[in-house]
Every structure is written in structure tokens, then in C-alpha cells.
Amino acid sequence: MDNPNSSTWIPLPGWSFSGPIKQDDIAPFVKSMFRVIARALYDAFPRSLQELQFATLCKISVSENTLEFRFWAPYRKLIDLVVGHLPPEMELEDCARYFQEVSPDVHHQYRLEPDILAPVAVFYRPALGHVVFTNKNVVANPRQYLDPQLCRTTSGFLTFLGALEIHRSSQQEALSDLIVINDPRFYADKGLDQWVRWLGCVLEEGSSNLERVHVNLHAPEEYRYQPPD
Amino acid sequence: MPMSHDFHCSSGSPRSFTDPVSNFVMISGVDLSRDLANMFQAGKYPREFMPDFIHEMVHHMCFDSPVGAALGILHMRSWHKTLRTITEKNSTVDKYDVLEDALRYETAIALMRPLAEGLALFGEFDSFPGTSPLLSNVAMQTAVSFGEAYSEAKIDAAARLALQRYRLSDIATQKKTHLLVQPFTIDGDGYLPGYLTVKNMRVFLLRKAWKLVDSDLFLSYLKAFFYDDFGLVARLLDPDRQLQPFGSDDPEKDSCNAIAIYLQERFQKLYNLTNDELLERFERAALAGAPDYWSQLDLGSDPELVKKGETLLQQALDSAFEGQQTRGGVEAAMLRYQLQLLKQRHLFCVGSFEIPVRVNEYGRALGGRVRENPVFAVPALDGVTPRAGNGSIEYFFSPRYHYSVCTISIEGDVVAVFSLAANFSDEIKKEVAEYEASLSDVLRQRERLDAAVEQLLAEPESKIIFDHYAGQHAQMVERLYVRDRCLALPFTPADKIDRCADLMRESGLYCILGEDGGRLGRVAELSVLNSILFEKADIAAHVSWDLPQLLSELEEIQRKTNVPIAHEFGDRAVIFCNV
Numbered sequence: 029m030d031n032p033n034s035s036t037w038i039p040l041p042g043w044s045f046s047g048p049i050k051q052d053d054i055a056p057f058v059k060s061m062f063r064v065i066a067r068a069l070y071d072a073f074p075r076s077l078q079e080l081q082f083a084t085l086c087k088i089s090v091s092e093n094t095l096e097f098r099f100w101a102p103y104r105k106l107i108d109l110v111v112g113h114l115p116p117e118m119e120l121e122d123c124a125r126y127f128q129e130v131s132p133d134v135h136h137q138y139r140l141e142p143d144i145l146a147p148v149a150v151f152y153r154p155a156l157g158h159v160v161f162t163n164k165n166v167v168a169n170p171r172q173y174l175d176p177q178l179c180r181t182t183s184g185f186l187t188f189l190g191a192l193e194i195h196r197s198s199q200q201e202a203l204s205d206l207i208v209i210n211d212p213r214f215y216a217d218k219g220l221d222q223w224v225r226w227l228g229c230v231l232e233e234g235s236s237n238l239e240r241v242h243v244n245l246h247a248p249e250e251y252r253y254q255p256p257d
Numbered sequence: 258m259p260m261s262h263d264f265h266c267s268s269g270s271p272r273s274f275t276d277p278v279s280n281f282v283m284i285s286g287v288d289l290s291r292d293l294a295n296m297f298q299a300g301k302y303p304r305e306f307m308p309d310f311i312h313e314m315v316h317h318m319c320f321d322s323p324v325g326a327a328l329g330i331l332h333m334r335s336w337h338k339t340l341r342t343i344t345e346k347n348s349t350v351d352k353y354d355v356l357e358d359a360l361r362y363e364t365a366i367a368l369m370r371p372l373a374e375g376l377a378l379f380g381e382f383d384s385f386p387g388t389s390p391l392l393s394n395v396a397m398q399t400a401v402s403f404g405e406a407y408s409e410a411k412i413d414a415a416a417r418l419a420l421q422r423y424r425l426s427d428i429a430t431q432k433k434t435h436l437l438v439q440p441f442t443i444d445g446d447g448y449l450p451g452y453l454t455v456k457n458m459r460v461f462l463l464r465k466a467w468k469l470v471d472s473d474l475f476l477s478y479l480k481a482f483f484y485d486d487f488g489l490v491a492r493l494l495d496p497d498r499q500l501q502p503f504g505s506d507d508p509e510k511d512s513c514n515a516i517a518i519y520l521q522e523r524f525q526k527l528y529n530l531t532n533d534e535l536l537e538r539f540e541r542a543a544l545a546g547a548p549d550y551w552s553q554l555d556l557g558s559d560p561e562l563v564k565k566g567e568t569l570l571q572q573a574l575d576s577a578f579e580g581q582q583t584r585g586g587v588e589a590a591m592l593r594y595q596l597q598l599l600k601q602r603h604l605f606c607v608g609s610f611e612i613p614v615r616v617n618e619y620g621r622a623l624g625g626r627v628r629e630n631p632v633f634a635v636p637a638l639d640g641v642t643p644r645a646g647n648g649s650i651e652y653f654f655s656p657r658y659h660y661s662v663c664t665i666s667i668e669g670d671v672v673a674v675f676s677l678a679a680n681f682s683d684e685i686k687k688e689v690a691e692y693e694a695s696l697s698d699v700l701r702q703r704e705r706l707d708a709a710v711e712q713l714l715a716e717p718e719s720k721i722i723f724d725h726y727a728g729q730h731a732q733m734v735e736r737l738y739v740r741d742r743c744l745a746l747p748f749t750p751a752d753k754i755d756r757c758a759d760l761m762r763e764s765g766l767y768c769i770l771g772e773d774g775g776r777l778g779r780v781a782e783l784s785v786l787n788s789i790l791f792e793k794a795d796i797a798a799h800v801s802w803d804l805p806q807l808l809s810e811l812e813e814i815q816r817k818t819n820v821p822i823a824h825e826f827g828d829r830a831v832i833f834c835n836v
Contacts (some may be wrong), residue, residue, distance in 0.1 A: 209631075210294030
């Protein structure tokens with residue numbers, strides 16, 4: 029189970045989409061991306077499900093006339109559906125038809141700053157076709173999410189990573205270079221072994237790497253952090 | 258020849274200390290994994306260390322001065338000369354030269370020690386920022402480290418709040434009670450005589466300098482009066498005087514006697530010169546911050562002597578600098594070491610942790626180990642290649658230059674320098690990277706060098722001379738603080754001093770207060786409260802016992818023992834404790 033190269037463990041599913049854009053169109057563009065995700069949710073999960081909650085990570089990068097939208101979530105099925113229903117995998121006309129078939133009720137309650145990785149929580153009620161994308165609380169007070177105890181699940185860990193980046197972006201630059209452990213009790217906590225691995229890598233290398241996050245294909249809220257070879 | 262144990266310690270257990278030679282401070286009990294993260298954040302230094310922190314901060318402030326530098330130079334010169342006798346084949350170094358430096362240092366340390374401890378205890382129990390625009394480094398650092406609502410604009414308020422919180426605590430009263438029952442002797446650290454000296458100085462001087470109601474100003478003033486005194490520097494480094502162990506017609510020809518006489522005269526000058534007008538000039542000059550502010554003030558030192566002191570101090574630094582460049586081998590290394598120690602005297606070490614350290618291939622310096630994991634990581638200095646070994650993390654404040662910095666060392670070499678201070682430039686970083694930043698290494702090195710000096714001076718001829726002066730010092734200090742002059746009890750009639758000193762010899766004020774533990778506790782509480790409240794009505798509102806009753810008992814005690822405990826001012830509405 030520990031070997032992330034086994035078929036059970038897959039890299040954190042992610043997807044990126046770039047498109048030409050004007051400054052004023054950033055917000056509508058990002059909204060449309062989340063609508064795509066909402067539509068994919070509809071197909072990815074059975075309607076009989078009462079409610080589904082999980083965390084994702086999102087980052088937008090704006091260059092002169094291009095916007096890149098990057099998105100990571102614990103569920104490969106979701107990402108596959110998104111990728112499969114967008115160009116170049118699907119013709120534009122087919123895409124449009126696909127999205128018109130169902131139109132979930134999407135609530136956008138997030139704030140994304142360019143080049144800052146941010147967590148976005150997903151609250152999905154399939155029966156009602158109701159989706160909320162939100163990061164209000166994290167943006168308002170990222171420190172409250174910087175607790176290793178929250179990192180027992182993939183969603184907790186992704187939220188932690190995003191909160192850390194938001195927190196760091198508001199601090200002076202030098203602070204990002206400093207890591208001090210002031211309560212090492214978590215080292216003894218078996219449920220936090222993957223977070224401790226992540227911490228070890230960050231201590232050694234000075235930064236974390238999303239490519240090292242692996243999730244269990246069959247139980248996406250289980251994650252592993254793979255140290256360098 | 259046993260040289261004195263010259264570390265200036267706090268009275269707590271385990272004891273924190275300041276080394277007068279390097280001005281390195283050790284705050285005992287701070288824990289790497291529990292406390293280091295808090296040191297990086299303003300106002301979050303662990304509160305239980307506040308008394309030790311302030312105590313050592315006062316020592317550090319005093320030794321970060323011209324007199325402190327001169328003392329360091331004297332001691333280091335004795336190392337240097339000893340090393341030459343060992344390493345040079347036909348050494349021209351005279352053992353008496355080593356003895357000369359060592360004894361000058363010992364004389365000044367012995368005579369100033371009760372004063373130094375008194376000032377540190379005054380900082381701990383009494384000093385409190387008032388209305389003066391001049392804020393001592395101690396108050397500033399207290400605000401930065403313990404002030405919950407710290408902001409640069411309200412630094413004095415933050416210091417007051419932090420001090421108030423401590424002084425109103427039971428622990429402050431307990432510690433004060435412990436202090437008041439210390440032996441009234443100069444054996445050891447001379448805490449009680451030193452503390453009573455400083456307390457009574459203030460009560461005495463308040464009669465002609467009401468500005469000293471601001472006890473933080475009083476602390477700054479005393480530090481400047483004694484430790485920024487280039488006149489004393491001139492006496493310490495005077496090349497025209499030598500030891501006269503076999504006597505001389507003029508006692509001032511003897512270098513050690515000259516230091517002792519000078520210091521005794523300084524106390525007299527303090528009493529004679531201090532007034533509100535002088536304090537106003539002092540405030541203005543200190544606030545302007547000119548490096549030569551002291552020589553612009555007439556604080557009672559002969560201007561010629563002040564000039565001489567400035568020149569001698571500069572010459573000593575220049576000669577170490579030149580020697581480092583012109584000499585070779587071990588001697589150059591020794592001079593370089595001395596220069597570094599002198600340069601870094603401004604750094605106040607508030608945390609030192611011996612830990613395994615390594616620098617990895619990613620250019621990160623990692624320290625500590627909990628379950629095989631490091632607990633601390635920062636970028637290593639440019640050019641440091643991967644290595645590992647025994648090392649340390651030190652956390653410093655520079656009260657002089659207003660920054661904090663953390664250094665990581667492996668086997669004595671600084672491998673990382675990290676600061677969050679906005680004014681911490683690359684130039685400062687480069688300078689700090691050259692420092693002797695590891696406390697344990699500096700202490701080990703000091704032990705080795707002191708042992709070499711002691712060995713050199715252990716021969717009978719030197720030993721006789723050393724013991725002769727050591728005996729003289731003990732008598733002088735006793736006479737100055739506890740007997741004849743008795744700076745500690747200036748309000749006690751001369752013919753009653755011996756009786757009082759005898760009464761207080763074993764357990765301080767316990768006998769004076771009628772061996773009444775309850776009364777002792779009330780006096781301790783009163784005196785701690787008195788650091789923040791002067792009006793009798795305010796004090797009475799804060800205590801659970803009868804203040805007028807206690808004051809009346811204390812009046813009766815003063816009548817019987819001639820030891821005043823509290824002075825009343827301004828139609829008896831205001832009190833200032835003598836203890």
C-alpha cells in the first residue's frame with residue numbers, strides 16, 4: 029500500500045486549461061471553468077448521494093493575453109470527465125451540447141489571486157443539482173487551517189497547502205524561508221505520517237511539490253506524499 | 258591563582274548569566290522546540306523567563322559600553338600575552354604584564370559587581386517607563402519581546418503593560434521576598450547590598466532630582482554615569498600606572514588602587530552632581546544619540562581624562578586590528594577572535610541551543626532532531642557546502658541597531674544567518690556571518706584561555722601578588738557597600754552601620770522586620786507595587802492588608818534599627834521604598 033507506483037496510487041489528478049483573454053474577462057472565464065467542473069460533478073457521482081464535500085486546489089496565472097487555469101482534485105473520475113468534455117478532446121459544438129444538457133445551480137464564493145495556489149471547497153448536493161465552490165473562510169483567516177491535525181485526509185491536506193500559500197503571500201518574503209517546529213508532538217501521531225513526510229521534504233528542500241502528492245484511486249481521501257528518490 | 262568567577266548571574270535556578278568579557282548572555286531554561294518559534298514573533302518570548310531576561314538585559318546593556326569594552330580588552334589582552342609566552346620561543350612577554358591586565362580587570366569587576374547586580378535587580382523589580390521621552394534599551398526590548406500589543410509607535414505603553422503584568426503577579430512578590438532575605442554580604446554576587454545601594458541612591462537623589470520618579474530614566478542615567486565613563490576607561494587602560502604590590506608613597510600610582518579610588522569618587526560625584534538640570538541635559542544628549550554624547554555632558558569626569566580614555570580605547574582596538582593583519586599563525590587567529598568578540602558585544606543572546614546541524618545539497622541548514630526529523634530549517638549562507646556536525650542555534654537581539662537575527666553554526670563556523678528585520682541588510686548579514694556566534698564554543702574557548710592564564714600566574718611569585726590584591730579587593734568592596742561608606746544604607750547613621758550590617762548579615766531584612774514572615778511578604782508586595790504606583794491611596798486600593806498599619810510598623814522599625822524601609826514624600830501622600 030505504501031508504494032505510490034502501485035496501481036492503487038495515482039498522482040493527484042489535475043488539469044489545466046489556457047486561453048486567450050482580456051483583463052476584464054478573467055472573472056467570467058474562471059466562472060465558466062467552475063461551471064465545467066460542476067457539470068462534470070453531475071456525471072461523476074451518483075444522484076442518490078446525499079451530499080459530497082471535498083477540497084480542491086486552484087491556481088490562475090495571467091500572462092499578457094493568456095490565462096491559465098489549473099485545478100487539482102482528489103477524484104480522477106471528475107478530472108477525466110472535465111478533460112474529456114473540453115477541447116481538444118471534444119469538438120466545441122459537442123461541448124456546448126454537453127453543457128446545455130444539464131445546468132446545475134452553481135454558487136461561486138471564492139477569491140483567486142494570480143499565481144497563488146488556493147484551496148476551493150466543493151459542496152455538492154446531487155439530488156438538488158446544487159454546487160457551492162467556496163474559499164471564503166480560508167481567505168479570511170488562512171492561519172486557522174494551518175493545523176497538521178486537519179491533514180488526515182486528502183481534502184484536509186490540500187486545504188492546508190492552499191492556506192499555507194495564501195498565508196505566506198501576506199507575509200514578508202523572508203518568512204517563507206523559515207521553518208520552525210514549535211510543537212513536535214505530531215511526529216508521534218501515526219495518522220499524520222504523510223503530513224510528516226511532506227514536512228520532511230519541505231524542511232530539506234525549502235518548498236513543497238504537488239507532483240509528489242498521490243491519492244488512492246479507490247479511496248480518494250487517502251493520500252501519500254512521495255519523498256524524492 | 259583562582260581568578261574570580263566573573264559571570265554575572267540572575268538569582269533564579271537554573272541561573273542565567275552574562276559573561277562580561279564577550280557580553281554573551283545565556284537565558285537558562287529556554288527550549289528549542291517549544292520556544293524558538295515564539296522568539297521570531299514580537300511579544301511572544303516565553304513569559305516565564307521575563308525576570309531573567311530583564312536581569313541579563315541590564316547586565317548586557319551595561320557591558321555594551323566603553324567600560325565594558327575596556328574590561329573585555331583587558332581580559333583578552335591577558336589571553337593574548339599568555340598565548341605569546343606559550344607559542345613564542347624566546348618570548349619577551351613579562352608575566353607581570355599578564356598579571357597587570359588580569360588584576361585591573363579583577364579590581365573593576367569586584368568593585369562594580371554589587372552595583373551591576375543592583376542595577377540588574379532594579380531592572381527586574383523596579384524600572385518602569387515614566388514620562389521621559391528617553392526609553393532604556395531594557396524597556397524597549399521588554400516591549401518587543403513581551404509586549405502583547407507591541408507596536409513601534411506605542412513601545413513605551415507596551416513595555417509598561419508587560420512590566421505591569423509581571424509586577425502584579427505573585428511570582429514577582431515571591432522573588433522579591435527571596436531577594437530581601439539574601440545575606441547582606443559581598444561574598445558571592447552581593448545581590449542585597451547591590452540592590453539596596455541602587456534603591457537608596459534613587460530615594461536619596463529624588464530629593465534633588467524629581468525627574469528620577471521615572472525609574473527607567475534612572476536606570477539609563479546610572480548606566481551612562483558608570484559604564485559610559487571614558488574617565489574610568491582611562492584608568493582601566495592607563496599605560497602610565499603599574500601594580501605596586503610592595504607599596505608606594507602615592508597610592509594612586511598603583512594601577513589597581515587608582516581604579517578603586519576613581520570608582521569610589523564616582524559614587525560621591527553621582528550624589529553631588531545629580532539634579533534635574535543635569536538629567537534634562539542627559540536626556541537630550543542621549544536622545545540625540547551622538548556617539549560622543551557622553552563627553553559633551555559634564556558628568557563629573559575630568560575632560561582630559563575622558564579624552565585620554567577615548568584615545569586609549571581606540572588605540573587598543575587599532576592595535577588588535579593591526580596585529581591581526583601583521584602577525585601570523587596562532588597570534589593572528591587570536592587577535593581576530595578578540596576583534597570579533599569586541600565587534601559583537603552589541604548582540605544580546607536570548608536563546609542558545611546545542612543541537613546537531615547539517616547543511617544539505619539543497620543549500621538548507623537544518624537543526625535539531627525529534628524522531629529523526631529536524632525542527633528548524635533556513636537557507637544556508639551562499640558558498641557553504643554540504644556538511645554535518647555538532648552545532649548550535651543562537652537567537653540574538655541587537656538593542657543598539659534594532660534588529661534580531663538567528664545564526665546556525667557547525668563546529669564554530671556560522672553556516673546560516675537569518676533575520677526577519679526590515680533593516681537587516683546584506684552587509685549586516687555578511688558581518689554577522691563572521692561573528693563567533695556559538696555560545697558554547699565561546700565559553701569553551703574562554704575556559705581554555707582562562708586556564709592558560711591561571712596556569713601562568715599560578716607560580717608562587719605571581720600568586721602572592723594576586724592574592725594580595727584579591728584580599729584588598731574584598732576589603733574595599735566590603736567597606737564600600739556594606740561597612741564604612743556603606744552605599745547600601747546611606748540613611749543609616751555612621752555609628753549604627755556595623756550593627757545594622759551584622760543584623761542583616763545572615764538573612765537580610767528578615768531580622769530587621771522582626772523575623773515576621775507575614776510582614777516580610779507585605780513589604781515585598783509593597784515594594785514591587787511601588788514600582789508602578791507611588792500614591793499611597795492607589796497602593797492601599799491594591800492590597801488586601803492595612804497599608805497605614807504597615808507603614809506605622811515600618812516607622813517604628815526604622816526608629817529602632819535605623820534602617821528605613823519606605824520614604825514618604827509630598828505631604829506623605831507618595832511613598833518610595835528603600836528596599
